[in-house]
Amino acid sequence: MGRELTIAILAIAVVGLLHSTAAQKTHVVGELLGWLVPPGGNYTYETWAATQHFAVGDLLVFNFTDGDQDVARVTREAFNKCNSTDPIKLLTTSPANFTLDTTGEYYFIGTKDKHCQLGQKLAINVTAEHVSPAPSPAPRSGPVTYVVGDKLGWLVLPGGEYAYEAWAYGKTFIVGDTLVFNFVNGTQDDVATVTKSAYENCTTNSTIAVYKNSPVSILLNTTGEHFFISTYDRRCLLGQKLAINVTSGSTVQPPSSHSPSGSIAPSSHSTPYASGPGAASPPFSSAPSRIGGGYTFLLIAVAAFFY
Numbered sequence: 001m002g003r004e005l006t007i008a009i010l011a012i013a014v015v016g017l018l019h020s021t022a023a024q025k026t027h028v029v030g031e032l033l034g035w036l037v038p039p040g041g042n043y044t045y046e047t048w049a050a051t052q053h054f055a056v057g058d059l060l061v062f063n064f065t066d067g068d069q070d071v072a073r074v075t076r077e078a079f080n081k082c083n084s085t086d087p088i089k090l091l092t093t094s095p096a097n098f099t100l101d102t103t104g105e106y107y108f109i110g111t112k113d114k115h116c117q118l119g120q121k122l123a124i125n126v127t128a129e130h131v132s133p134a135p136s137p138a139p140r141s142g143p144v145t146y147v148v149g150d151k152l153g154w155l156v157l158p159g160g161e162y163a164y165e166a167w168a169y170g171k172t173f174i175v176g177d178t179l180v181f182n183f184v185n186g187t188q189d190d191v192a193t194v195t196k197s198a199y200e201n202c203t204t205n206s207t208i209a210v211y212k213n214s215p216v217s218i219l220l221n222t223t224g225e226h227f228f229i230s231t232y233d234r235r236c237l238l239g240q241k242l243a244i245n246v247t248s249g250s251t252v253q254p255p256s257s258h259s260p261s262g263s264i265a266p267s268s269h270s271t272p273y274a275s276g277p278g279a280a281s282p283p284f285s286s287a288p289s290r291i292g293g294g295y296t297f298l299l300i301a302v303a304a305f306f307y
């Protein structure tokens, strides 16, 4: 399948998923990674789950190698202890499908060997209805600071490119807004502004600017498309890339995606973030502890898995 086609399908999938309100969604656990002992430990499926919205009627599909893996729905206690005795339901052939027919928490583990202890476990929350992540028409009172990836931050996600496409979907970026990239500081990662061609080809040797000290705040001071990638290893190819469209505040926004008061005069451009309260916002301060030590390993291991 051609890359363009793949991206087109992903984009359609993103839009389709986010727009649907009643239709059943299919969630393939871990996307391309599938269901296995995850290279990143138990953070892998936790991270994946955080990119999803599960609603009653949705289908959860576990894709794995028969014989090597299995999947059991278990209680919370069994999940916490990786206890595979008397699971609620055990499926041993792939694809293993679970219809999410009630609200609340669902717990799944792999029962083989020490798979669960090694991180083959998934906990999800199912809600009554699909909620469109498109922003509610809350009025903007000024420039907005967006934390890229929200609490997950800037990293390679199991969903690949899908994740940041989904994150950007439905958001309105206006001149004067700020993007904040949170990642592991030091020598582990970076964010680079690049051209469209470099974004599309994941070319890392022709960056416009490279920022290495997290958190990186980038003021969106021009209209048009803005492209960001990680220059480390193959992370861009694995999906650590973001493309957004920045509009001027006076442009009329699509009514579904923005408030009537969206015509913001981009007046307060100076240091909208650095000294603002967002500098110590909860998403950032919680991210490192949540992702913690598994993060680097996840990146490397996921990269190794795919290549």
Ligand SMILES: *[C@@H]1O[C@H](CO)[C@@H](O)[C@H](O)[C@H]1NC(C)=O
Pocket (backbone or CB within 6 Å): 042, 043, 046, 121, 123
């Ligand atoms: C993942 O593993 C860490 C360390 O072993 C543990 O503290 C955490 O509770 C685990 N998370 C889940 C969802 O099992």
Ligand SMILES: *[C@@H]1O[C@H](CO)[C@@H](O)[C@H](O)[C@H]1NC(C)=O
Pocket (backbone or CB within 6 Å): 028, 031, 034, 061, 063, 064, 095
């Ligand atoms: C399951 O995994 C196989 C092999 O990796 C892949 O060919 C197939 O498309 C996957 N199925 C789904 C539903 O993702």
Ligand SMILES: *[C@@H]1O[C@H](CO)[C@@H](O)[C@H](O)[C@H]1NC(C)=O
Pocket (backbone or CB within 6 Å): 078, 081, 083, 084, 085, 086
């Ligand atoms: C595992 O679950 C079974 C069945 O619920 C229970 O009898 C057993 O005590 C549990 N084992 C541990 C170590 O919690």
Ligand SMILES: *[C@@H]1O[C@H](CO)[C@@H](O)[C@H](O)[C@H]1NC(C)=O
Pocket (backbone or CB within 6 Å): 026, 059, 061, 095, 096, 097
């Ligand atoms: C599970 O769901 C997948 C994806 O929708 C589908 O292709 C497959 O036939 C289903 N398998 C079963 C046993 O229902």
Ligand SMILES: *[C@@H]1O[C@H](CO)[C@@H](O)[C@H](O)[C@H]1NC(C)=O
Pocket (backbone or CB within 6 Å): 105, 123, 124, 125
């Ligand atoms: C489900 O949501 C409840 C309430 O928001 C939360 O306390 C709980 O930790 C969530 N469980 C999982 C598995 O995410």
Ligand SMILES: *[C@@H]1O[C@H](CO)[C@@H](O)[C@H](O)[C@H]1NC(C)=O
Pocket (backbone or CB within 6 Å): 197, 198, 200, 201, 203
């Ligand atoms: C980048 O990819 C585009 C297609 O997306 C192609 O036309 C262009 O030649 C590529 N540029 C480089 C430098 O490889």
Ligand SMILES: *[C@@H]1O[C@H](CO)[C@@H](O)[C@H](O)[C@H]1NC(C)=O
Pocket (backbone or CB within 6 Å): 203, 205, 206
């Ligand atoms: C960047 O690398 C590509 C291939 O890796 C090469 O074709 C291109 O000339 C390089 N560009 C610069 C500006 O060094």
Ligand SMILES: *[C@@H]1O[C@H](CO)[C@@H](O)[C@H](O)[C@H]1NC(C)=O
Pocket (backbone or CB within 6 Å): 185, 186, 213, 214, 215
């Ligand atoms: C990252 O490193 C830079 C320089 O070493 C430092 O100024 C910055 O505060 C660090 N950020 C975090 C979140 O530790």
Ligand SMILES: *[C@@H]1O[C@H](CO)[C@@H](O)[C@H](O)[C@H]1NC(C)=O
Pocket (backbone or CB within 6 Å): 218, 219, 221, 222
């Ligand atoms: C726009 O922002 C970039 C990065 O923050 C900065 O380097 C550049 O000087 C700014 N340009 C203007 C015209 O303010």
Ligand SMILES: *[C@@H]1O[C@H](CO)[C@@H](O)[C@H](O)[C@H]1NC(C)=O
Pocket (backbone or CB within 6 Å): 225, 226, 243, 244, 245
């Ligand atoms: C930006 O908007 C233009 C025009 O609507 C569109 O063609 C382009 O694909 C958009 N780019 C991104 C990165 O969303």
